[in-house]
Amino acid sequence: MKTRTELLFEKQPGNNLSIFITAGFPKKESLLEIIPLLENSDCDIIEIGIPFSDPSADGPVIQQSSTLALNNGMNLELLFKQVKQVRPLTTKPIILMGYLNSLLKFGIEAFYRSCHEAGVDGLIIPDLPLKEFKKEHELYIKKYKLDFIFLITPTTENKRALELATNSSGFVYLVSSNSTTGTENKNRLDLSEKIILLKKSGLKIPLLIGFGISTASDFTKACEQANGAIIGSAFIQLVKNSTNLQKDIPQFIQTIKTKSYDHSIN
Amino acid sequence: MQTQLTKGYSISEEGYYGNFGGAYIPELLYNNVHELAQNYLQITQDPDFKKELDLLLKDYVGRPSPLYFAKKLSKKYNAKIYLKREDLNHTGSHKINNALGQALLAKKLGKQKIIAETGAGQHGVATATACALLGLDCTVFMGQVDIERQAPNVSRMKMLGAKIIAATSGTKTLKDATNEAIRYWINNNDSYYLIGSVVGPHPYPDLVTRFQAIISEEIKEQLLIAEGKKDPDYVLACIGGGSNAAGAFFNFIGNEKVKLIGIEAAGKGLHTDHTAATLQKGSSGIIHGSKTFLMQTNDGQITEPYSISAGLDYPGIGPLHAHLHETGQATYLSASDEEAITAAFELMQEEGIIPALESAHAFAALKKIEFKSSDVVVINLSGRGDKDLDTYLKHFN
Ligand SMILES: Cc1ncc(COP(=O)(O)O)c(C=O)c1O
Numbered sequence: 001m002k003t004r005t006e007l008l009f010e011k012q013p014g015n016n017l018s019i020f021i022t023a024g025f026p027k028k029e030s031l032l033e034i035i036p037l038l039e040n041s042d043c044d045i046i047e048i049g050i051p052f053s054d055p056s057a058d059g060p061v062i063q064q065s066s067t068l069a070l071n072n073g074m075n076l077e078l079l080f081k082q083v084k085q086v087r088p089l090t091t092k093p094i095i096l097m098g099y100l101n102s103l104l105k106f107g108i109e110a111f112y113r114s115c116h117e118a119g120v121d122g123l124i125i126p127d128l129p130l131k132e133f134k135k136e137h138e139l140y141i142k143k144y145k146l147d148f149i150f151l152i153t154p155t156t157e158n159k160r161a162l163e164l165a166t167n168s169s170g171f172v173y174l175v176s177s178n179s180t181t182g183t184e185n186k187n188r189l190d191l192s193e194k195i196i197l198l199k200k201s202g203l204k205i206p207l208l209i210g211f212g213i214s215t216a217s218d219f220t221k222a223c224e225q226a227n228g229a230i231i232g233s234a235f236i237q238l239v240k241n242s243t244n245l246q247k248d249i250p251q252f253i254q255t256i257k258t259k260s261y262d263h264s265i266n
Numbered sequence: 267m268q269t270q271l272t273k274g275y276s277i278s279e280e281g282y283y284g285n286f287g288g289a290y291i292p293e294l295l296y297n298n299v300h301e302l303a304q305n306y307l308q309i310t311q312d313p314d315f316k317k318e319l320d321l322l323l324k325d326y327v328g329r330p331s332p333l334y335f336a337k338k339l340s341k342k343y344n345a346k347i348y349l350k351r352e353d354l355n356h357t358g359s360h361k362i363n364n365a366l367g368q369a370l371l372a373k374k375l376g377k378q379k380i381i382a383e384t385g386a387g388q389h390g391v392a393t394a395t396a397c398a399l400l401g402l403d404c405t406v407f408m409g410q411v412d413i414e415r416q417a418p419n420v421s422r423m424k425m426l427g428a429k430i431i432a433a434t435s436g437t438k439t440l441k442d443a444t445n446e447a448i449r450y451w452i453n454n455n456d457s458y459y460l461i462g463s464v465v466g467p468h469p470y471p472d473l474v475t476r477f478q479a480i481i482s483e484e485i486k487e488q489l490l491i492a493e494g495k496k497d498p499d500y501v502l503a504c505i506g507g508g509s510n511a512a513g514a515f516f517n518f519i520g521n522e523k524v525k526l527i528g529i530e531a532a533g534k535g536l537h538t539d540h541t542a543a544t545l546q547k548g549s550s551g552i553i554h555g556s557k558t559f560l561m562q563t564n565d566g567q568i569t570e571p572y573s574i575s576a577g578l579d580y581p582g583i584g585p586l587h588a589h590l591h592e593t594g595q596a597t598y599l600s601a602s603d604e605e606a607i608t609a610a611f612e613l614m615q616e617e618g619i620i621p622a623l624e625s626a627h628a629f630a631a632l633k634k635i636e637f638k639s640s641d642v643v644v645i646n647l648s649g650r651g652d653k654d655l656d657t658y659l660k661h662f663n
Binding site: 075077129157183 | 551
C-alpha cells in the first residue's frame with residue numbers, strides 16, 4: 001500500500017510546499033489551530049518539529065520556538081495526542097522531524113508505533129546515522145508503514161548520496177546550503193549536480209529542497225529543480241509575529257505559491 | 267608519544283566502545299567528521315608528527331609532569347599516595363596535552379581556523395595558547411553565565427588573540443557553548459573543531475584519549491623508578507567530560523590489578539537536582555553526537571547539571587567511561603561541593619598545593635576508599651587552582 005506521501009507525489013509531482021511548525025509553539029495547543037489552517041491552504045505537506053532542548057542543527061528561530069514549546073509543556077506524548085486529534089481533519093501527509101534523543105528516550109518501537117497510531121506518515125531524524133537506521137529502525141519503519149527521509153547536502157559524496165536516497169522513502173530532503181536552519185543563505189551551494197545524479201539514478205524518489213527557503217522566489221527557484229520545497233524558520237517567524245493566524249497563514253502560503261505552475265516537472 | 271591499545275580497550279570502526287560512542291551527526295557535518303575519522307590515526311602516528319608533538323610537550327608544556335610522593339597525605343590516609351602533577355603544565359592543566367595535539371593535527375589537515383568550546387575556560391586558554399603558538403585563528407565559544415563567572419580566563423584568552431563568542435542559547439553554560447560551536451561548525455565548514463574532552467562524535471573521544479594517554483604512560487615509567495613496579499593499585503581522577511581520567515586510566519585499562527576510580531561532581535548531593543554526577547543520575551541517550559550517559563528528563567530533554575566547579579558541570583560523559591562503567595572495568599564515585607572544598611584545603615595545608623576545584627573532587631575520594639598501607643595510589647592532579655581563588659576565598663575563614 002502506498003503512503004500518503006507517495007500518493008501526493010503521484011498526483012502532484014511538482015510545486016509541493018512543505019511547511020514546518022514546532023509542536024507546542026507558540027502555545028501548547030497551537031497545532032490544533034495551525035493544522036486545520038494548513039489543511040485549508042495550498043500547502044501540501046505538514047512537518048511537525050519535536051521540540052528538543054539542544055537542537056544543534058537549528059538556527060535561532062527554531063531554537064527559540066523549541067524552548068518556548070518546552071516551556072509550554074509540550075512533550076512527545078502530548079504531541080502524539082494532538083496529531084491523533086487533528087489527523088481526521090487533514091488529508092495531507094504529516095511528517096515528524098526531531099532529534100534522535102527524544103525518540104530513544106521514548107523507546108524506539110514505542111515511538112514508531114505511536115507515530116502509526118497517531119497517523120503520522122513519515123520521519124526526519126537528521127542525527128540518526130544510516131547504519132544505525134538499518135540496524136535498529138528500518139524494521140519498524142516497514143512494520144508501521146512509515147516513510148523515512150534522509151538529508152543530502154550539496155557536498156554529500158555521490159556514492160553516499162545515492163545510498164541515502166536508496167534508503168529514503170517518501171522523498172529526499174535536499175539541503176540547499178551548508179548551514180543551520182533559517183540561516184541567511186551565504187553558504188548556498190549548487191544542488192544541481194546532486195539533482196542530476198539522483199534523477200539519473202532511476203530511483204524515482206521525489207526531491208524537496210529545504211534550509212534557507214523563505215520567499216516566493218526561493219520557492220519558485222527550488223521548484224524549477226526539484227519536486228518542491230520546505231519552509232520552516234520563515235513560517236515560524238510568521239506565526240510568532242502574527243496576531244491573526246486565521247488570516248496570516250493562508251495569506252503566507254498563497255504568497256509563496258503565487259505563481260501557477262505546470263505541475264509536471266522534467 | 268606512544269599509546270598502545272591495551273587489553274579491554276577496543277573501539278569499533280564506527281567509534282563504539284561496546285554500546286556507547288558512534289557519530290550521531292547531521293549530514294551537514296558528515297564530511298568534516300568523516301575527514302577527521304579517516305585521517306586522525308595516520309597523521310597522529312606519523313613519526314614526524316610524533317616528534318614535533320613530543321618536542322612541544324617537553325620544551326613548551328614542561329613534560330613529563332612530575333609524579334610527586336605526597337608524604338603527609340600518605341601518612342594521613344595510610345597508603346602510598348602519589349600526585350601526577352598536571353597542574354604544573356604550561357597553562358595550568360592537562361587540557362594543553364590535547365589542545366596542542368589537535369591544533370597540530372588541524373594544521374596537518376590544512377585547517378587555519380580553530381573553534382573550541384569552554385566551560386571553566388581552561389580548555390579555551392589551552393586552545394588559545396596552542397593557536398597563538400602555531401599561528402592559527404582561534405574562536406572560543408563560552409556560555410554567557412561562564413563568561414561572567416570565569417572572567418580571568420576570558421581575559422587570558424583575549425590577550426592570547428582568541429575571539430570569544432558568548433553562547434546565549436539554552437542555559438548559557440558549557441553544553442550551550444558546545445551547541446553553538448557545533449552550529450558555527452555547520453555554518454563554517456572550513457574550520458576545525460577542537461573539542462576539549464573525550465566527548466562528541468567519533469573520532470573525538472578516541473582522539474582526545476590518545477592525546478591524554480601520555481599521563482598514564484608517564485605514570486608507568488615514573489612508578490617503576492619510585493616503586494620498582496609499573497602498576498599502581500589505584501588511579502583516581504575527576505570526571506567532567508572525562509579527558510584527564512581517560513588519560514590517567516588509558517594504559518591501565520584491562521589490567522585487573524589496577525583499580526580505576528573516576529570521581530564525578532555530586533554538586534549539592536546525589537539526592538538533589540543540583541548535581542553533575544552523570545553516571546549516577548543519568549541514563550543512556552545522545553548528547554553532542556555521541557551515545558553515552560547523560561542527564562535528561564523523562565521526555566529526553568537534556569538538563570542543566572550543577573557543580574561548584576565549572577569544569578565538571580557537563581550533562582554528559584565520554585562514551586569510554588560509560589563503557590568502563592557498564593562493564594565494571596572502572597568504578598565511579600562522586601564528591602559533593604563541600605567534600606571537594608574540604609579536600610582542596612587539606613591539600614593546600616598538608617602539601618602546599620592549591621588544586622583546581624575540578625581536581626579537588628578526586629582528592630575527596632580519599633575519604634571514601636579503604637586502603638591498605640601497601641597500596642600505591644596515584645591521584646591525577648589535573649589542574650591548578652589559580653582560576654578558583656574567588657570560590658576558595660568564599661569558603662576560607
Ligand atoms: C583542571 C581541570 N580538571 C578537570 C576538568 C574536567 O574535564 P575532563 O573530565 O575532560 O578532564 C577540567 C575542565 O575544565 C579542568 O579544567
